[in-house]
Amino acid sequence: MVIKIDRLTKWYGNKLGCQDICLSVLPGEVFGFLGHNGAGKSTLVKMLVGLIFPTSGQAEILGRPLGDTEVKKRVGFLPETFRFQDWLTGYQLLNFQASLYKMPGSTRRNRIEEVLKLVRLSGHEHYKIRTYSKGMQQRLGLAAALLPDPDLLILDEPTSAMDPLGRKEVRDIILKLKDDGKTIFLNSHLLSEVEVVCDHVALIKRGRIIASGSINELKEGNIEVEMKIGNFNKVVQQALKDTGIPVWWEKDRVLATVGDREQIPFLAETVIRNGGSLYQLNTLDNSLENLFLSLMQEGGEQN
Amino acid sequence: MITIAELAFREVLSKKIFYIVLVLTVLFLVVYGIALHFTVTDISKWADPVGSRLTGSVMYSQLLSLALYFSTFIVALMTVFSAVGSVSGEIESGTIQAVITRPLKRWEYISGKLAGSALMMSVYAAALYLAVIGITRYITGYRPSDILPGMVLFLIIPLLLLALSLCGSSLMSTMANGITVFMLYIIGMVGGMVEQIGIGINNGALVNIGILSSLVMPTDAIYRKMVFGLLTGPDNPINTLTFNPFSSSSPPSDLMIIYTIIYVVAVILAAVVIFNRRDI
Ligand SMILES: Nc1ncnc2c1ncn2[C@@H]1O[C@H](COP(=O)(O)OP(=O)(O)OP(=O)(O)O)[C@@H](O)[C@H]1O
Numbered sequence: 026m027v028i029k030i031d032r033l034t035k036w037y038g039n040k041l042g043c044q045d046i047c048l049s050v051l052p053g054e055v056f057g058f059l060g061h062n063g064a065g066k067s068t069l070v071k072m073l074v075g076l077i078f079p080t081s082g083q084a085e086i087l088g089r090p091l092g093d094t095e096v097k098k099r100v101g102f103l104p105e106t107f108r109f110q111d112w113l114t115g116y117q118l119l120n121f122q123a124s125l126y127k128m129p130g131s132t133r134r135n136r137i138e139e140v141l142k143l144v145r146l147s148g149h150e151h152y153k154i155r156t157y158s159k160g161m162q163q164r165l166g167l168a169a170a171l172l173p174d175p176d177l178l179i180l181d182e183p184t185s186a187m188d189p190l191g192r193k194e195v196r197d198i199i200l201k202l203k204d205d206g207k208t209i210f211l212n213s214h215l216l217s218e219v220e221v222v223c224d225h226v227a228l229i230k231r232g233r234i235i236a237s238g239s240i241n242e243l244k245e246g247n248i249e250v251e252m253k254i255g256n257f258n259k260v261v262q263q264a265l266k267d268t269g270i271p272v273w274w275e276k277d278r279v280l281a282t283v284g285d286r287e288q289i290p291f292l293a294e295t296v297i298r299n300g301g302s303l304y305q306l307n308t309l310d311n312s313l314e315n316l317f318l319s320l321m322q323e324g325g326e327q328n
Numbered sequence: 329m330i331t332i333a334e335l336a337f338r339e340v341l342s343k344k345i346f347y348i349v350l351v352l353t354v355l356f357l358v359v360y361g362i363a364l365h366f367t368v369t370d371i372s373k374w375a376d377p378v379g380s381r382l383t384g385s386v387m388y389s390q391l392l393s394l395a396l397y398f399s400t401f402i403v404a405l406m407t408v409f410s411a412v413g414s415v416s417g418e419i420e421s422g423t424i425q426a427v428i429t430r431p432l433k434r435w436e437y438i439s440g441k442l443a444g445s446a447l448m449m450s451v452y453a454a455a456l457y458l459a460v461i462g463i464t465r466y467i468t469g470y471r472p473s474d475i476l477p478g479m480v481l482f483l484i485i486p487l488l489l490l491a492l493s494l495c496g497s498s499l500m501s502t503m504a505n506g507i508t509v510f511m512l513y514i515i516g517m518v519g520g521m522v523e524q525i526g527i528g529i530n531n532g533a534l535v536n537i538g539i540l541s542s543l544v545m546p547t548d549a550i551y552r553k554m555v556f557g558l559l560t561g562p563d564n565p566i567n568t569l570t571f572n573p574f575s576s577s578s579p580p581s582d583l584m585i586i587y588t589i590i591y592v593v594a595v596i597l598a599a600v601v602i603f604n605r606r607d608i
């Protein structure tokens with residue numbers, strides 16, 4: 026097991042960062058950790074890389090408890106706030122990072138050139154980081170994380186500053202690393218980003234994990250129902266909530282995730298019985314997006 | 329650790345302010361040299377050779393102590409300004425996140441920062457010290473005693489402030505730390521003055537205030553010890569007879585030096601312990 030997290034909890038004073046997180050990530054897996062702003066994604070990752078200390082619980086990375094220096098040689102990390110010594114040039118920064126990773130001088134030069142090429146910064150490496158755009162700085166951060174050819178790569182929103190092309194490039198890098206058997210832990214609030222690269226995902230809301238499993242497991246057995254409801258008032262809304270089926274709505278468009286076909290007529294009945302006018306009801310192709318949205322809206326309250 | 333130290337060193341060299349400070353330091357030395365020059369021409373006009381020699385050595389030693397006092401002040405200011413943000417600044421900007429998550433112990437980070445800044449400040453302080461002494465000797469021929477021990481004491485002052493700033497920097501924000509360390513330094517300075525006055529007018533209470541403040545912040549005591557060694561050696565018996573707030577008539581004991589060294593070590597250890605446990 027590459028990452029094994031056991032009831033990790035972090036309180037910032039009396040403010041919850043995350044609570045009772047249990048996760049395991051297998052070798053060669055791309056693990057997506059999804060949640061809204063302030064859900065606690067970065068909190069978890071910061072505990073894993075030793076920036077902050079857990080209030081309680083344990084975790085192991087590559088078989089060693091948190092804080093082990095030897096293990097850090099095999100871990101690459103891209104922080105959410107990718108800020109660097111901007112008075113250095115890109116090349117100097119990577120050279121500095123290489124000495125932090127205690128990489129021997131002989132392999133350094135080649136490796137630096139390799140990662141520069143990978144993140145498409147070749148040609149910019151002799152300019153000061155101060156002159157880089159945000160996206161370029163994030164690419165540089167990714168290059169630094171890739172420098173030691175890590176067995177585990179932890180990325181906290183690696184594409185937050187990148188353009189669509191950059192996002193695709195990062196996606197390709199992740200898939201390539203996966204092919205090489207590396208393990209990747211990816212924090213994101215973009216489902217679309219996670220969906221295409223991740224084997225496993227966990228959803229976190231208000232510091233707690235509300236769902237986890239492989240993408241297929243999460244999709245499986247869930248049918249997405251879309252309804253157009255007239256007279257969609259509080260009564261109907263409450264009745265829908267009371268069914269226990271995860272629902273999510275936007276004006277008169279209502280999305281529900283049912284686990285079973287038999288629940289579809291029941292949904293329709295609930296709407297009609299409470300005075301809603303059901304104009305339209307169709308089942309959608311199983312999209313993780315809707316599951317994500319409904320879980321995010323409903324899942325937290327149930328906990 | 330060496331990597332961090334090297335980077336800290338290079339960071340200073342990359343800053344414009346570093347070169348501005350160098351230029352201003354040279355300016356300070358030039359002003360001092362000019363002042364000495366005019367004092368020398370003035371005194372040499374006197375007819376009485378014995379009197380002029382006596383007055384000369386009193387004047388020069390006073391001017392030298394004045395220059396050293398302000399050199400200490402400059403070095404202290406530089407140290408505090410350059411070190412208060414060395415850790416907190418990196419935390420505030422976030423650059424630290426891509427550093428201490430690498431295979432590096434937190435104490436290595438702190439000691440690297442310390443070593444880099446200590447080297448930089450020591451070179452600067454030593455150069456300033458030797459320049460002041462050298463200029464004095466060249467222009468006036470005045471020769472203080474115990475120059476090397478004096479230099480060691482002179483270097484202890486930035487080291488102490490550096491350790492304190494670094495410790496505060498791993499605990500507080502840059503701003504809070506800067507204010508705290510600087511206030512402490514001022515307390516030491518005022519306490520030292522008060523003590524000298526207390527000795528001058530034979531007031532025990534004032535002396536005690538001075539001693540107390542030098543325990544809180546020993547920089548001034550170290551300074552007094554340094555000037556006493558420099559100006560009150562066997563060659564300069566006259567100086568004990570005159571009162572000079574920038575000088576010293578009764579130096580702190582050697583115990584004070586030991587206390588200061590323990591103080592510095594304790595502060596560095598505290599910095600490491602604090603930084604080891606803190607969230608970033
Ligand atoms: N240093 C801190 N002090 C106090 N509370 C904090 C601190 N850092 C984070 N929090 C709180 O912890 C919770 C989780 O924050 P975290 O940064 O982990 O969220 P996130 O999921 O990474 O969000 P984002 O998508 O915005 O990056 C938030 O409610 C936040 O307010």
Ligand SMILES: [Mg+2]
Binds near residue numbers: 066067068105181
């Ligand atoms: Mg975050």
